Amino acid sequence: MKTNINVVAKKAGVSIATVSRAFNEFELVKEDTRARIIKIARELNYKPSPIARGLSTQTTDTIGVILPGLVGEFFMDIIHGIDEEAYKANRYVMISSSHSERNIVETLIEFMASGRVDGVILMAPQMQKEVADFLKKSKRPIVLINSSPDLTDIVNFQIDNYRGAFNCVEHLIDHGYKKIAIVKGPAENFDAKERFNGYLDALMKNKLSVNSDFEVQGDFEIKSGYQAFKKLIQSPEKPDAIFISNDMMAIGAYEAAKELNIKIPADIAVAGFDDIYLAKLLNPRLTTVHVPIADLGAKAVSYLLKMISKEVDPAKFYKEVLPTELVIGGSCGCINYSNSLI
Numbered sequence: 068m069k070t071n072i073n074v075v076a077k078k079a080g081v082s083i084a085t086v087s088r089a090f091n092e093f094e095l096v097k098e099d100t101r102a103r104i105i106k107i108a109r110e111l112n113y114k115p116s117p118i119a120r121g122l123s124t125q126t127t128d129t130i131g132v133i134l135p136g137l138v139g140e141f142f143m144d145i146i147h148g149i150d151e152e153a154y155k156a157n158r159y160v161m162i163s164s165s166h167s168e169r170n171i172v173e174t175l176i177e178f179m180a181s182g183r184v185d186g187v188i189l190m191a192p193q194m195q196k197e198v199a200d201f202l203k204k205s206k207r208p209i210v211l212i213n214s215s216p217d218l219t220d221i222v223n224f225q226i227d228n229y230r231g232a233f234n235c236v237e238h239l240i241d242h243g244y245k246k247i248a249i250v251k252g253p254a255e256n257f258d259a260k261e262r263f264n265g266y267l268d269a270l271m272k273n274k275l276s277v278n279s280d281f282e283v284q285g286d287f288e289i290k291s292g293y294q295a296f297k298k299l300i301q302s303p304e305k306p307d308a309i310f311i312s313n314d315m316m317a318i319g320a321y322e323a324a325k326e327l328n329i330k331i332p333a334d335i336a337v338a339g340f341d342d343i344y345l346a347k348l349l350n351p352r353l354t355t356v357h358v359p360i361a362d363l364g365a366k367a368v369s370y371l372l373k374m375i376s377k378e379v380d381p382a383k384f385y386k387e388v389l390p391t392e393l394v395i396g397g398s399c400g401c402i403n404y405s406n407s408l409i
Contacts, residue, residue, distance in 0.1 A: 070111040078111070079104045090157075114157065129159040130371060131184035135192065137164045139315065140343040141360060145212070148364030149188065156372055185375045188212060188367045192257045208374035208381045210367045215257050222374070222385045224367050228258050228340075231356040231391030232265025232310070235338050238354070238393060239308045240273050242400045244336060248281035248306035250295040250316050259287070262312045262340060281306050285316045292316025296323040300335065308336035308399070314346045314355055321349055332400040342394050351397030352404060359389050 076083045081104065088096045089104040096104075108114070132149055136142055146162060153160045161184055186208035192215075211223040239247055249266045252259025270277055283298055285291035292311060296319065299306055311317040317339035324331055331337050331351060339346060342357035366387065374381040395404045 070113040072113070075104065075108050075111060075113050079107050126185050126375070127159075127183055128157065129161055129184050130368065130375075131187040132160055132162045133187060133189045133191075134162070134164055135190060137162065140345060141313075141315075141341060144343075144360035145190070145364040148361030149368050151361070152365040152368035156368070158368075158372065186210070186371045188364075188371060190214065192253075192259075208371055210371045210374070212363055212367050213258055220384050222370060223387075224363055224370070225386070225388045226258070226358050226363060227388050227391050228261035229265040229268075231340060231358070231393075232262040232312075233269045234265075234391075234393050235340065235354070235356050236266050236269035236310050237273070238395075239310065239336060239338060239399060240269065240275065242308070242336065244308035245275055246278070246281065246304070246306045246308070247275070248278075248283065248299050248309045250283050250285045250292055250299075250309060250311040250320070252285060252287050252312040252316075254284065256287070259312055266310055278304075280304065285312065287313050287315055289315050289319040289322075292319025293323045294319070296320035297327070300324075300327060300329060306335065308338070311337060311339045314339040314341040314343045314353065317353055317355070318345060318349065321353075331398050336400050337398045339398075346396075349396075349398070354396040354399035354401065354404075355394050357392040357394045359391075363389055 072083055072086050076086045079086065079100075081100065085096060085100065086104055086108075089101040090108075130149075130153060132146070134142055134145065137146075146160075150160050184207070188210050190212045192213050209221065211221060213225055214223055236247060247266075247270065249263065251263050267277060280302060281299070283295040285295050292315065295311075295316065296309070299309060300323075309320065311320055317337060320337055321331065323329075324335075324337075329335060337353065339353050339355040340358070341360070342355045346353040346355050366389070370379070370385065373379045379385070395401050397404055
């Protein structure tokens with residue numbers, strides 16, 4: 068028999084109204100009473116009707132998520148982190164992509180005007196002025212992830228792209244490599260810019276020359292990594308190491324190396340960024356930078372829910388930068404490294 072609110076109320080020894088208030092987070096319910104009701108509800112596998120809850124609270128229990136893409140391990144990990152945190156809070160997730168056929172502003176307007184979401188998590192690494200203007204006027208809470216730090220009046224969760232790139236390039240320098248090239252990400256992408264800045268500063272700190280011929284434009288996709296590797300390896304002055312701005316492009320570089328019969332790292336060292344699962348399967352394992360992608364999504368959800376419930380001031384600026392960590396593989400020339408897939 069399906070459990071309903073009456074069964075929960077009877078077992079908790081409270082009224083139906085008290086159970087409803089406990090789930091709707093009204094301050095009228097004492098914390099110990101709320102905890103007891105929620106514990107019993109979980110034991111009975113009871114979940115309140117989202118429709119009834121929405122009518123009583125005038126909320127949808129749904130958060131909107133807008134990402135620049137939905138394909139690829141990076142985005143899947145962000146979505147996983149968002150969905151896990153939302154599930155813990157008994158919230159639903161509505162996901163959309165601001166792809167080439169529909170810009171970010173149009174997607175935001177659709178979400179907000181529909182009334183189907185209580186707030187939005189937005190990833191906009193290429194922030195346009197019209198998006199920034201819309202964010203300032205929005206009446207619903209919005210949390211940015213991996214977006215431009217220039218927006219000083221909005222909530223923003225970011226990855227420390229600069230420090231991750233800096234540490235990775237310094238690791239290559241510690242190996243003795245002096246001619247280090249870079250495959251960059253999209254020109255207007257915030258993450259790509261920060262990683263490029265980290266690369267440049269690592270070279271300058273160690274008094275290595277910056278060679279524009281060693282800078283090749285990529286787009287974070289496998290094909291561009293494949294093409295960039297070929298361009299660098301076939302240039303008159305070949306680099307002895309390449310820092311590739313994300314792991315997807317590094318996968319393309321590995322494919323090009325295999326095709327050209329070039330051995331990594333014997334002929335050229337390679338390092339990536341993101342630490343996606345596929346990087347663990349490359350041979351030799353890719354030296355890369357671990358990014359807490361799922362944590363990024365989870366933290367964004369947690370803070371957005373606090374904004375929605377007014378636990379924090381939705382209009383107050385907040386910024387958090389999540390640290391990165393160097394992951395040693397064999398592609399840089401290191402001998403002692405873990406081959407674990409976990």
